[in-house]
Amino acid sequence: MRVLVIGAAGMVGRKLVQRLAREGQINDQTITQLTLYDVVAPEAHREAPFEVESLSGDFAAEGEAERLIENKPEIIFHLAAIVSGEAEVEFDKGYRINLTGTWRLLEAIRGADYRPRLVFTSSIAVFGAPFPTEIPDDFHHTPLTSYGVQKSCGELLLMDYTRKGIVDGIGIRLPTISVRPGKPNKAASGFFSGIIREPLAGVEAVCPVDPSVRHWFASPRAAVGFLLHAAALDGEQAGPRRNLTMPGVSETVGGMVEALRRVAGDQVADRVRWEPDPFIESIVAGWPTTFEAKRARELGFKAESSFEEIIRIHIEDELGGKIS
Amino acid sequence: MRVLVIGAAGMVGRKLVQRLAREGQINDQTITQLTLYDVVAPEAHREAPFEVESLSGDFAAEGEAERLIENKPEIIFHLAAIVSGEAEVEFDKGYRINLTGTWRLLEAIRGADYRPRLVFTSSIAVFGAPFPTEIPDDFHHTPLTSYGVQKSCGELLLMDYTRKGIVDGIGIRLPTISVRPGKPNKAASGFFSGIIREPLAGVEAVCPVDPSVRHWFASPRAAVGFLLHAAALDGEQAGPRRNLTMPGVSETVGGMVEALRRVAGDQVADRVRWEPDPFIESIVAGWPTTFEAKRARELGFKAESSFEEIIRIHIEDELGGKIS
Numbered sequence: 001m002r003v004l005v006i007g008a009a010g011m012v013g014r015k016l017v018q019r020l021a022r023e024g025q026i027n028d029q030t031i032t033q034l035t036l037y038d039v040v041a042p043e044a045h046r047e048a049p050f051e052v053e054s055l056s057g058d059f060a061a062e063g064e065a066e067r068l069i070e071n072k073p074e075i076i077f078h079l080a081a082i083v084s085g086e087a088e089v090e091f092d093k094g095y096r097i098n099l100t101g102t103w104r105l106l107e108a109i110r111g112a113d114y115r116p117r118l119v120f121t122s123s124i125a126v127f128g129a130p131f132p133t134e135i136p137d138d139f140h141h142t143p144l145t146s147y148g149v150q151k152s153c154g155e156l157l158l159m160d161y162t163r164k165g166i167v168d169g170i171g172i173r174l175p176t177i178s179v180r181p182g183k184p185n186k187a188a189s190g191f192f193s194g195i196i197r198e199p200l201a202g203v204e205a206v207c208p209v210d211p212s213v214r215h216w217f218a219s220p221r222a223a224v225g226f227l228l229h230a231a232a233l234d235g236e237q238a239g240p241r242r243n244l245t246m247p248g249v250s251e252t253v254g255g256m257v258e259a260l261r262r263v264a265g266d267q268v269a270d271r272v273r274w275e276p277d278p279f280i281e282s283i284v285a286g287w288p289t290t291f292e293a294k295r296a297r298e299l300g301f302k303a304e305s306s307f308e309e310i311i312r313i314h315i316e317d318e319l320g321g322k323i324s
Numbered sequence: 325m326r327v328l329v330i331g332a333a334g335m336v337g338r339k340l341v342q343r344l345a346r347e348g349q350i351n352d353q354t355i356t357q358l359t360l361y362d363v364v365a366p367e368a369h370r371e372a373p374f375e376v377e378s379l380s381g382d383f384a385a386e387g388e389a390e391r392l393i394e395n396k397p398e399i400i401f402h403l404a405a406i407v408s409g410e411a412e413v414e415f416d417k418g419y420r421i422n423l424t425g426t427w428r429l430l431e432a433i434r435g436a437d438y439r440p441r442l443v444f445t446s447s448i449a450v451f452g453a454p455f456p457t458e459i460p461d462d463f464h465h466t467p468l469t470s471y472g473v474q475k476s477c478g479e480l481l482l483m484d485y486t487r488k489g490i491v492d493g494i495g496i497r498l499p500t501i502s503v504r505p506g507k508p509n510k511a512a513s514g515f516f517s518g519i520i521r522e523p524l525a526g527v528e529a530v531c532p533v534d535p536s537v538r539h540w541f542a543s544p545r546a547a548v549g550f551l552l553h554a555a556a557l558d559g560e561q562a563g564p565r566r567n568l569t570m571p572g573v574s575e576t577v578g579g580m581v582e583a584l585r586r587v588a589g590d591q592v593a594d595r596v597r598w599e600p601d602p603f604i605e606s607i608v609a610g611w612p613t614t615f616e617a618k619r620a621r622e623l624g625f626k627a628e629s630s631f632e633e634i635i636r637i638h639i640e641d642e643l644g645g646k647i648s
Contacts, residue, residue, distance in 0.1 A: 091488070128564070138464045142483065142565050149484040153477045159466065160473040164415065240452070241466050 001026065002033045002071055006059065006105070007079030009038035011180055012121070015224050016077060021048035026075060027232030037068055038080070060101035065108035069116070075231050076118045078105060084125055084147040085188040088283070091146060098150030106157055110166045118158065119230040120171040122243060124216055126152040129286045137245060137295045144286035155243040162235075162242050170230040170238060172296075175218040175248030175303070178256075179314035188283045192217065195253065196260055196311055199271035202324035208277035211254030214289040218248045218303045219313045229301055238299065247303040249310060250290035259307040263315070264323050325350065326357045326395055330383065330429070331403030333362035335504055336445070339548050340401060345372035350399060351556035361392055362404070384425035389432035393440070399555050400442045402429060408449055408471040409512040412607070415470060422474030430485045442482065443554040444495040446567060448540055450476040451612045459615045461569060468610035479567040486559075486566050494554040494562060496620075499542040499572030499627070502580075503638035512607045516541065519577065520584055520635055523595035526648035532601035535578030538613040542572045542627045543637045553625055562623065571627040573634060574614035583631040587639070588647050 003020065007013045017036060025031055033051045036042040041056040057064050059080050069076070080101060081087075087094025102120070109116060125148035126141045141152045151173075158169040180193035191208055192215060198205035218226070226246050238244070251259070261269035293301075304310050315321060327344065331337045341360060349355055357375045360366040365380040381388050383404050393400070404425065405411075411418025426444070433440060449472035450465045465476045475497075482493040503524075504517035515532055516539060522529035542550070550570050562568070575583070585593035617625075628634050639645060 140462045140464050141480070143480070144487065144564060146484050146488070149480045152480050156465070156467070156473045156476050156480075160470050163468065164470070240468060 001029045001031055001075065002035070002073040003031050004035045004037065004068060004073035004076045005079065006037050006068065006077065007081065008036035008042040009040055010079055011182065012177065012220060012223050012227070013038070013042070013077075013079045015220050016079075016227055017042070017045055019224050019228070021045045024049040026228060033071070035068070035071070035073060060096045060104060062104070065101075065105040066111065068105075069108055069112055072112060072114050072116070074116055076116050077227055077231070078102065078118060079121045081121070081151075082147070083187040084123075084145055084283070085190075087147040087150065088145055088188070094146050094150055098147065099153050102154040103157055106161045106167060110161065115165065115168055117231060117235075118167045118169045119227055120154060120158050120169060121227070122151045122155050122171045122173045123148065124173050124175060124245065124288050124291070126155065126173060127288045129288075131288050133290065135245075135288055135291045137292055145283065159240065159242050163240055168235045169242050170233055170235070171243035172226050172230050172301075173243065173245045174223055174226065175216045175246055177220055177223050178217045178310060179318075180220065181314070181318045188280055191280070192253075192256075195257060195272050196314065199260060199268045200264060200315065200319065200323055202271075204271045204273060206273050206275050207253055207257075208275060208280040209253055209284055210276065210281075211257070211274070212252055213284060214250060214252045215284070216248045216250055216288060216291055217307065217310060218246065219310045221313050221317060222303045226301055233299060241295075244296040244299065244301070245291050245293045247293040247297050247301055248291065249304050249307050251307040256307050259311055263308055263311045268323065325353045325355055325399065326359070326397040327355050328359045328361065328392060328397035328400045329403065330361050330392065330401065331405065332360035332366040333364055334403055335506065336501065336544060336547050336551070337362070337366065337401075337403045339544050340403075340551055341366070341369055343548050343552070345369045348373040350552060357395070359392070359395070359397060384420045384428060386428070389425075389429040390435065392429075393432055393436055396436060396438050396440070398440055400440050401551055401555070402426065402442060403445045405445070405475075406471070407511040408447075408469050408607070409514075411471040411474065412469055412512070418470050418474055422471065423477050426478040427481055430481055430491060434485065434490045439489065439492055441555055441559075442491045442493045443551055444478060444482050444493060445551070446475045446479050446495045446497045447472065448497050448499060448569065448612050448615070450479065450497060453610045453612075455612050457614065459569075459612050461616055461619045469607065483564070483566050487564055492559045493566050494557055494559070495567035496550050496554050496625075497567065497569045498547055498550065499540045499570055501544055501547050502541045502634060503642070504544065505638070505642045512604055515604070516577075516580075519581060519596050520638065523584060523592045524588060524639065524643065524647055526595075528595045528597060530597050530599050531577055531581075532599060532604040533577055533608055534600065534605075535581070535598065536576055537608060538574060538576045539608070540572045540574055540612060540615055541631065541634060542570060543634045545637050545641060546627045550625055557623060565619075568620040568623065568625070569615050569617045571617040571621050571625055572615065573628050573631050575631040580631050583635055587632055587635045592647065
């Protein structure tokens with residue numbers, strides 16, 4: 001089976017590729033060839049038990065998607081995106097990659113006359129405030145960011161191209177991924193990782209929102225699990241509503257830091273400084289807090305059950321089990 | 325005030341233009357110039373109390389939207405669309421006009437550096453079955469037709485371009501308009517008018533669905549009222565959720581024919597023949613039946629209160645008060 005990962009150089013993409021290389025299969029089907037693609041050529045993972053090709057390019061350029069699916073990969077993971085903060089500032093760039101790019105990928109598949117499984121990473125940013133206490137699966141999509149609008153349009157196209165038999169799509173609305181390893185990215189949600197990651201690494205971190213701010217999380221490990229589960233999911237079972245809100249952990253920023261205190265002690269938790277930033281606060285105020293995620297759970301998607309568990313996964317996966 | 329009507333040759337467009345010509349103003353602002361646009365040049369209404377320009381062209385062509393807004397119309401009615409049945413068969417054409425065209429219009433406005441009121445006619449086709457008994461305003465958008473997907477993407481773009489201060493948009497999700505005068509169009513919903521219009525004109529009509537099929541309706545007169553109310557609406561009052569489900573009348577096909585019987589007698593009502601068509605039935609099965617439409621009613625949008633009233637309006641507006 002041939003697999004294509006678009007956006008393979010990103011954090012979730014890299015972790016997905018690591019896991020594919022380790023397991024060598026998806027849903028008991030042996031991977032024979034893996035194509036990695038990003039704006040910069042992703043690391044090629046020479047230790048993988050299958051052929052790995054690494055490509056770079058401009059995802060939204062005309063003809064690019066056609067090039068990517070030339071060998072008709074049976075499974076395509078589409079993770080490429082301009083993240084929320086950047087899409088908010090770079091209006092054209094966000095629309096070009098997140099909407100035009102996704103549409104062109106679907107059109108390329110239509111032209112290629114085969115029907116791959118396409119796993120599309122959408123986001124809970126397709127929802128916009130005001131929200132009910134727990135957001136049901138049938139809550140409307142009124143995004144308050146350009147990123148959320150672009151993802152929501154991508155979902156709609158995925159659904160229609162699936163209904164028309166052009167592609168076999170599954171859209172997964174990822175919770176905010178925390179704790180992200182490495183450097184902060186341009187996402188407005190970056191601090192949701194920083195306030196855990198930096199203190200654990202012995203560094204001070206700024207929290208730009210009030211401790212009472214609640215949000216919806218899953219670990220990078222859970223995100224990779226969602227992607228693999230979506231790749232293997234029975235499309236008939238998913239039905240025509242192909243975009244699913246992933247399960248996650250609902251926690252306040254204050255609760256996150258208290259979980260950090262329980263896991264790593266006062267010295268670590270006290271490295272968080274509280275410095276409200278009105279620009280970040282205004283963006284985050286439009287974000288959802290708690291989801292029901294009933295359909296996705298019923299379809300077998302699994303997330304962590306507490307933020308403490310999320311922190312322990314970070315320590316295990318990124319810090320070799322050790323705290324500075 | 326300058327006004328532009330895109331899609332002015334369609335049924336609702338023509339009725340809107342008639343009313344603008346009659347009233348000469350919108351919301352107490354005198355209309356000084358009206359531009360009509362469609363794929364074929366609309367009738368120019370020489371009796372109007374303002375200058376009328378009639379243009380034709382390909383709405384989705386590059387540069388076309390820029391041409392249309394060259395004189396910076398303060399109010400733009402965007403009614404142009406490939407209707408549901410045609411968009412379902414003509415995949416490229418539907419996406420090109422309904423999505424690319426709408427997006428290009430928004431981009432042209434962005435480039436023109438002014439902020440008009442844009443009234444966008446969306447549709448209840450943005451919703452897809454299964455539905456609750458009464459669909460609330462915050463029900464999710466899972467359209468089951470390409471037309472519904474295209475309208476839903478248009479709504480999302482309208483919302484984002486409004487949020488960014490590029491345009492001052494109001495999207496109105498029209499109920500199925502009944503009774504449409506004139507010839508049937510390619511919409512799968514055509515019979516919802518035909519089973520009233522043809523019998524009233526002394527002609528037999530075929531109903532391709534079961535009498536129990538329920539749907540959501542407003543008259544052409546109400547549709548024009550929605551458009552004018554949307555043009556005058558205070559954007560601040562509408563808030564960031566700029567797409568509104570219009571009020572309407574929920575009625576079954578059987579109930580429609582019974583209303584016809586009450587208004588026009590057995591001889592007229594018996595002109596309806598019941599001949600189920602599986603293709604039409606499968607499309608209509610995914611359509612919504614009853615909406616709450618709470619926000620739109622609160623914002624002052626008004627529809628009829630019964631299907632009988634809708635029939636009487638048709639007789640008044642189209643048949644000079646007389647029944648064949």
